[in-house]
Amino acid sequence: FPLLCGITVRTLLPSFASEEVIDKDHALPNPSWSTDLRFLFDQFMKKCEEGSWKRLPSYKRNSTQKFQDFKTHYVDPKLLKEEQMPGAQLFTRSFEDGLGFEYVMFCNDVENRVVCFFQGGPHLQGMPGFTHGGAIAAIIDATVGTCAFRARGIVMTANLNINYKRPIPLEETLYSEATGLFITLDPNKKLT
């Protein structure tokens, strides 16, 4: 399924060369993963060995490095607290194994693609038995955002337009089509 990424180029930002690894990498199989998810994971791990695909690690918290850079360049100091909020967690990793978003992303920087395999757990329910539309929106936002980030540096979602083709039962593989428009951030202009 095609994931379209519309990107406006402003400035290229230095990528974060070495991020502090302060947490467990959650983009790896755990007992809650279905056989389908595991199969897709294995398939793409093979692709990583063969060519230009890479598995993207995923942590519960933004690294302190990222926090400092973001704070310094983009936010009015009056608005943002001094320290990283204690207990703050990346939204899509704020769940125990198997209960929320189980996902892994692979990127191909040559083709500018990001693939995300996603399995929604019982705490993402909307209509009984089905995944909440907002949960789907969140994982799509995360995927398209990762794609844009790898292409152009720090990005923020400007517009998200999702057409839901069919309801997604919990614990099934994601099938959705989305277009995302991302603005890139100019370090010389504050956001707030």
Added chain:
Amino acid sequence: MMKKGFQVAARLGHHTPFPRTLRILPRLSSASAFGSSTDSLVSRFLRKTDFKDYALPNASWSPDMLSLYQEFLKKTNSEGWIKLPSFKSNRDHVQGLKLPSGLIATSAHLSSDISPPGDYRIFTRCIQVAGQGYEYVIFFHPTKKKSICLFQPGPYLEGPPGFAHGGSLTAMIDETFSKTAYLAGEGLFTMSLNIRFKNLLPVGSLAVLNVQVDKIEDQKLYMSCIAQSRDQQTVFAKCSGVFLQLSLEKESP
């Protein structure tokens, strides 16, 4: 090679029997099919239950949120607004009713030792620790077909450091759409969402979501939402959404 990978992904997803598109369900005339009026839907929604209502103030609510909540509570007496209860699962909200046959989801290949059977939570009540996730309450106006949601995102909803994840705000808007669509006209499933982000929403601060039903036609409910600060000086996002109308059926005794 890439295409094959995607085809595999798509095929693997289709284990459960599912209508190809929801449109194959019989199209009924608007007069007869969706006979449940807003009033009957609302009174059923508000009937007394033992389920815990999460849409009530707790220690994590900011003074801003508390005072605006009190304001709206007053309006429930005088101006026709209704405070909606919010339970842990949508199943609790629609007790005694079920989805039309053909839409019952089964999870064929679930890893069963993760959560106790029945520990399903509606996404916006996924984080139960007060103040950490979604703190919100929705007020609905049956005649005007409008809703107001007071939303305070907690630190577990973070995206950019110190601010709410775009997806968490989208989910809150989708959920407000969902309850509004259901009560205004039996809207059940999201068909589309189009959200335009304007400003970042700081974690712990209050966003007021104004939702209204723009039109109902062709088995679809069209709604729009503005998410802004209490003083309306900062707009966080604007969103439009379309929901599919579908009548729930009574569960067989």
